[in-house]
Amino acid sequence: MPLSLGGIAFAMSPLGNLTGAVTMQELLANSQMIPGIRGAYLRVGNRETIRFGDLAQLTIDHNGIEFLLSREVVRNSLLVVRRWRIYSGTPDHIPPPRFFNPNAPGGGTRIERIVGHTHPRSIPYDPIYTQPSWADLHYLSRISGDWQQVYGPWSQPFGRIIWGLNPGETTIYGIHSTPGNAVPQPWLRRP
Amino acid sequence: MSTVTREQVLEQVEGLGPRHNVFLIGGDDEALGGILVWLPEIGLREFIFEQDDMAFAIYKLLRDAGVRRFESWDHLREAETREKWEGWDTCDDYRRMQQTMEEFANKDKLLLTSSGQGPSRS
Numbered sequence: 001m002p003l004s005l006g007g008i009a010f011a012m013s014p015l016g017n018l019t020g021a022v023t024m025q026e027l028l029a030n031s032q033m034i035p036g037i038r039g040a041y042l043r044v045g046n047r048e049t050i051r052f053g054d055l056a057q058l059t060i061d062h063n064g065i066e067f068l069l070s071r072e073v074v075r076n077s078l079l080v081v082r083r084w085r086i087y088s089g090t091p092d093h094i095p096p097p098r099f100f101n102p103n104a105p106g107g108g109t110r111i112e113r114i115v116g117h118t119h120p121r122s123i124p125y126d127p128i129y130t131q132p133s134w135a136d137l138h139y140l141s142r143i144s145g146d147w148q149q150v151y152g153p154w155s156q157p158f159g160r161i162i163w164g165l166n167p168g169e170t171t172i173y174g175i176h177s178t179p180g181n182a183v184p185q186p187w188l189r190r191p
Numbered sequence: 192m193s194t195v196t197r198e199q200v201l202e203q204v205e206g207l208g209p210r211h212n213v214f215l216i217g218g219d220d221e222a223l224g225g226i227l228v229w230l231p232e233i234g235l236r237e238f239i240f241e242q243d244d245m246a247f248a249i250y251k252l253l254r255d256a257g258v259r260r261f262e263s264w265d266h267l268r269e270a271e272t273r274e275k276w277e278g279w280d281t282c283d284d285y286r287r288m289q290q291t292m293e294e295f296a297n298k299d300k301l302l303l304t305s306s307g308q309g310p311s312r313s
Binding site for chain 2: 099
């Protein structure tokens, strides 16, 4: 049964059914909780960490739909607030929010950087699941200008694919990657 | 040879919603660019289709259908601001940010007052 929003049928992309903030434990315990396109704040305690493997577990628990973790930074001239957000899509696509909004309501700026997104393991095996797709790389190139405006002219955007449950089962890719071939940022490369 | 059928592509495109809320970001010669959807209740979302053939096919279909295309994020932002798209000031993203900025404004007042720069207490 497709979800409906203003007459739009979303057979492919759940809108999400969460209000307020949610913890990773709550998401892992209840597969009916869907962040969806709407997304939700992820509540993380002071002494807690976010495990990428938990996002991979969520993808497994939800029949392969992709999850995306982002870091939202909102600031005005005096104050800044940083929060985690989580989104979900389908096994084939994920809907990130806009990376940069220099004209947020009330005169602030808002940045939402994607920390990583999951790729479901494919059966039969397809190496693309650990590597960036064309669309992943196009996203990086499109935000490149805004990225440098935010982080400085020498900074380069990069992304992370989370494809396994174990620590380290992630792939970082920079803008020099090609589809199916992740090339990390220079500062991550070994000599 | 494409591994996706026209029916599969059409199904995905249909899932994006009304055409007037779908936008592309990309240059004239680009075979693949950004596929964005304005959701009046939520805000702007970009759709990253991981399957290459599907991504290219969707982008081509939308471009050939004359979906509005912007050269860059800057151009899209200008249009969004100028045209005040439906739900621009009521969507989830806007309200969430508005709430944050209101919290900031209250804290700003406290900061200015405590530093002696704010209105004096009588």
